[in-house]
Amino acid sequence: MTADGPIAIIAGSGQLPIQLVKHLEETGQNYRVLAFRGFAAPELRRHAHATADLLDLKTIMGVLEGWRPRAVSLVGAVRRPGFSALLGAYSLLRNMQEVKEVIARGDDQVLRGAVMLLEERGHRVVGAHELAPGLVAPPTLTGKLDPQEDDRQAISVGLDLLHSLSAFDIGQAAIVAREHVLAVEGPEGTDGMLRRVKGLRQSWFGLRRRKEGGVLIKAAKRGQDLRVDMPTIGPRTVVEAAQAGLSGVAIGAGSTLVLDQEKSLATADRLGLFLVAVDLPWMEPHRD
Amino acid sequence: MTADGPIAIIAGSGQLPIQLVKHLEETGQNYRVLAFRGFAAPELRRHAHATADLLDLKTIMGVLEGWRPRAVSLVGAVRRPGFSALLGAYSLLRNMQEVKEVIARGDDQVLRGAVMLLEERGHRVVGAHELAPGLVAPPTLTGKLDPQEDDRQAISVGLDLLHSLSAFDIGQAAIVAREHVLAVEGPEGTDGMLRRVKGLRQSWFGLRRRKEGGVLIKAAKRGQDLRVDMPTIGPRTVVEAAQAGLSGVAIGAGSTLVLDQEKSLATADRLGLFLVAVDLPWMEPHRD
Numbered sequence: 265m266t267a268d269g270p271i272a273i274i275a276g277s278g279q280l281p282i283q284l285v286k287h288l289e290e291t292g293q294n295y296r297v298l299a300f301r302g303f304a305a306p307e308l309r310r311h312a313h314a315t316a317d318l319l320d321l322k323t324i325m326g327v328l329e330g331w332r333p334r335a336v337s338l339v340g341a342v343r344r345p346g347f348s349a350l351l352g353a354y355s356l357l358r359n360m361q362e363v364k365e366v367i368a369r370g371d372d373q374v375l376r377g378a379v380m381l382l383e384e385r386g387h388r389v390v391g392a393h394e395l396a397p398g399l400v401a402p403p404t405l406t407g408k409l410d411p412q413e414d415d416r417q418a419i420s421v422g423l424d425l426l427h428s429l430s431a432f433d434i435g436q437a438a439i440v441a442r443e444h445v446l447a448v449e450g451p452e453g454t455d456g457m458l459r460r461v462k463g464l465r466q467s468w469f470g471l472r473r474r475k476e477g478g479v480l481i482k483a484a485k486r487g488q489d490l491r492v493d494m495p496t497i498g499p500r501t502v503v504e505a506a507q508a509g510l511s512g513v514a515i516g517a518g519s520t521l522v523l524d525q526e527k528s529l530a531t532a533d534r535l536g537l538f539l540v541a542v543d544l545p546w547m548e549p550h551r552d
Numbered sequence: 553m554t555a556d557g558p559i560a561i562i563a564g565s566g567q568l569p570i571q572l573v574k575h576l577e578e579t580g581q582n583y584r585v586l587a588f589r590g591f592a593a594p595e596l597r598r599h600a601h602a603t604a605d606l607l608d609l610k611t612i613m614g615v616l617e618g619w620r621p622r623a624v625s626l627v628g629a630v631r632r633p634g635f636s637a638l639l640g641a642y643s644l645l646r647n648m649q650e651v652k653e654v655i656a657r658g659d660d661q662v663l664r665g666a667v668m669l670l671e672e673r674g675h676r677v678v679g680a681h682e683l684a685p686g687l688v689a690p691p692t693l694t695g696k697l698d699p700q701e702d703d704r705q706a707i708s709v710g711l712d713l714l715h716s717l718s719a720f721d722i723g724q725a726a727i728v729a730r731e732h733v734l735a736v737e738g739p740e741g742t743d744g745m746l747r748r749v750k751g752l753r754q755s756w757f758g759l760r761r762r763k764e765g766g767v768l769i770k771a772a773k774r775g776q777d778l779r780v781d782m783p784t785i786g787p788r789t790v791v792e793a794a795q796a797g798l799s800g801v802a803i804g805a806g807s808t809l810v811l812d813q814e815k816s817l818a819t820a821d822r823l824g825l826f827l828v829a830v831d832l833p834w835m836e837p838h839r840d
Contacts, residue, residue, distance in 0.1 A: 421720070428716045432709070434733035445722035448736040451752055460748070464739055 270294040271395060272333035272387075274324070275312070276340030277303040279523045280392060280399075280496055284339055285311050287396040296331050298324065303342050318342055321381070328387060335390045336382055338492055341453070379492060391491035392521060403517040405525070405541035407532040411512055414442050415479050419514045419542060421445070422481030427546055430486035436495045439510065441478035454482065454497070458504040465509050476509035483516030486546040490519060498523030502531040502539060512538035519547055558582040559683065560621035560675075562612070563600070564628030565591040567811045568680060568687075568784055572627055573599050575684040584619050586612065591630050606630055609669070616675060623678045624670055626780055629741070667780060679779035680809060691805040693813070693829035695820040699800055702730050703767050707802045707830060709733070710769030715834055718774035724783045727798065729766035742770065742785070746792040753797050764797035771804030774834040778807060786811030790819040790827060800826035807835050 271288060275281035275297055282305060288295045299312035309315070316323040328336065379389045393400045411419060418440040425438050425445060435449025439461050446464070449457045458480065465476055482495045497515060505513050513532070515522070520541070522528050532539035559576060563569035563585055570593060576583045587600035597603070601619075604611040616624065667677045681688045699707060706728040713726050713733060723737025727749050734752070737745045746768065753764055770783050785803060793801050801820065803810070808829070810816050820827035 425717075425720050425722075428719070429713075431716070432713050432733050433731055434713075434736065443721055445720050445738065447738045448722065450733065450735045450748075452748065460738075460740065 267334055269332040269334040270296045271390075272328060272331055272336045273297045274336065274338045275299045275304045275308055276338075276342040277305060278340045278496075279305075279498055280521065281305070281340040282308050283399065283523055284337070284392050284396055287398070296333065298327055300340075300342060303340065325385065328382075328385075333387065335395075336387045337390050337392055337395055338378065339392045376489060376492070379489065389491050391494055393490060393494060393519075399521045399523070399525075401515050401517055401520045401522050401525075401541040403541055403543060405515075405517070405522070405529075405539070407529045407537070407539040409512065409533070409536065409538040411479070411514070411538050411540060414477060415511055415514075415538065417442055418479040419481055422479060422514070423483065423542070423544065426481065426483050427486060430488075430546070436485060436488075436493075437480060437482040439478055439480050439508070441476070446478055454480070454501060455504050458501075458508045458510075461510075462504075462508040478508075478510045480505050480508075480510055480513045481515075482513070482520060483542075483544050484519040484547065488519075494521055495519065496521040496523065497528065499527045499531045502528055502535065502537060506535040506537055510537065512540070514538075514540050514542050516544040516547065517541035519544060555622055557620040557622040558584045559678075560616060560619055560624045561585045562624065562626045563587045563592045563596055564626075564630040565593060566628045566784075567593075567786055568809065569593070569628040570596050571687065571811055572625070572680050572684055575686070584621065586615055588628075588630060591628065613673060616670075616673075621675065623683075624675045625678050625680055625683055626666065627680045664777060664780065667777065677779050679782055681778060681782060681807075687809045687811070687813075689803050689805055689808045689810050689813075689829040691829055691831060693803075693805070693810070693817075693827070695817045695825070695827040697800065697821070697824065697826040699767070699802070699826050699828060702765060703799055703802075703826065705730055706767040707769055710767060710802070711771065711830070711832065714769065714771050715774060718776075718834070724773060724776075724781075725768060725770040727766055727768050727796070729764070734766055742768070742789060743792050746789075746796045746798075749798075750792075750796040766796075766798045768793050768796075768798055768801045769803075770801070770808060771830075771832050772807040772835065776807075782809055783807065784809040784811065785816065787815045787819045790816055790823065790825060794823040794825055798825065800828070802826075802828050802830050804832040804835065805829035807832060 271293060273281060273285060273295060285297060297312045298314045298316060299309050300318050301315050304312065314327045316327065382389050421443050422438050422440040437449040437454050437457065439446040439457065446461050447457045482497060484490060484495055495516065497513065497520065502513060529539055559581060561569060561572060561583060573585060573596065585600045586602045586604060587597050588606050589603050592600065602615045670677050709731050710726050710728040725737040725742050725745065727734040727745065734749050735745045770785060772778060772783055783804065785801065785808065790801060817827055
């Protein structure tokens, strides 16, 4: 780590790395992008200074050693590799038994393991929210529509549910209609879960597209390290929520990233959904 | 209710009503079947003494009044109808606001509402487990294979998870690999959840069919009324679990129904899966 080195962006798939790089570019910051082969979007690869396979830790560590970055950020999604592939990759670097235990704990722990590895080598790991605070949902975020009574009940049940699930290695989102939980997010991701609910409703109600109600609630877990896998939504999430017949989307204030806030809110308004940030009782109050 | 009346079986879809009727037939008991149109299997409809639409409570109550049954059992699956359809049906019988509140609480409460309605009219509601105790998984249930260390860890995490979810109106099953939760069952049901995990794994690992591990854990909730929606598995569940690449199935002893236990165990043995009953710390010990 050197105070005048670049910011190193280790980039997986999706829009987040793109928007983060755009922000760093616009604010004139010194950065380098290491793109994961097979994950990073084509338009990001144009900005990439290096590429590596997800599990090629030797190359990744070598590239970082050359850059001497002042901070490293892991952004964008990667699919969980198979257990034995992970084991092989990590075992190049660490005690076998310890690695096995870290991996066995699941996604959260694998990501924390990656942060641990980076920190052990002297890197400072930061979250996208620290590099681009403008991407974080402020407590005041809201579209033109407000949640109705049924929706407020669903949000309350959803937050209780996500809080109860904090101890488990499972998703950060759920879909709730009044008190009825329609889905808990697993490794299929938020979009996958929304399509599942859309499918359920089609098989129940035929192809009628009337709004059935229900709310997507997405929030960081109690105790979550926001430097990795921070909950993220964007305009596409809002479109998928509308297609699943939901009445709106609620996200944790101060701990959720919103890609293209203006477009996300405009999309919600246009499709007749509410989009609001809500305080999470289990998180530190948001500080600006 | 009359002591010498028949047992009334109100039958939805699936194998459970069929096996229950078979049991009542074999043990020479006096019974009547009311089949739900569009749900009950064709082979059950041959045994049906009456049919009704799911929401036609007037017909259902009228039929039961005629039969004067000594006990009523609600068995087999029905899809959750739309909110307004339920509201319409229940409001024929009860105070509108009260009905709205019961329905808003979700599946569990709708079923409890049905039990409540039947009991108010003087019917004794019993579970399939009371009519055919032989269908209940005994604590000794096990196939030829035993869960390995990873599986035992997954079972422990899965039981903790289901216990944490008891307070919420959501499924009775989850799929866990070591400490990593792959899925929580929602309204799509156990088979739907298993197919989802199968799909996830195919997209992660291509079409290779090697066993990835993971356990289906299915158990009654803390405080669950076993007279309705008792957790049920059967040979098909075991086949779907194998296709999802799981290493086995664990079910709550004394509070899970196993359709065709012999065939379920033989299927598990043949496909190389374990199938075991485990004690649920939050249930009363099983009494025979």
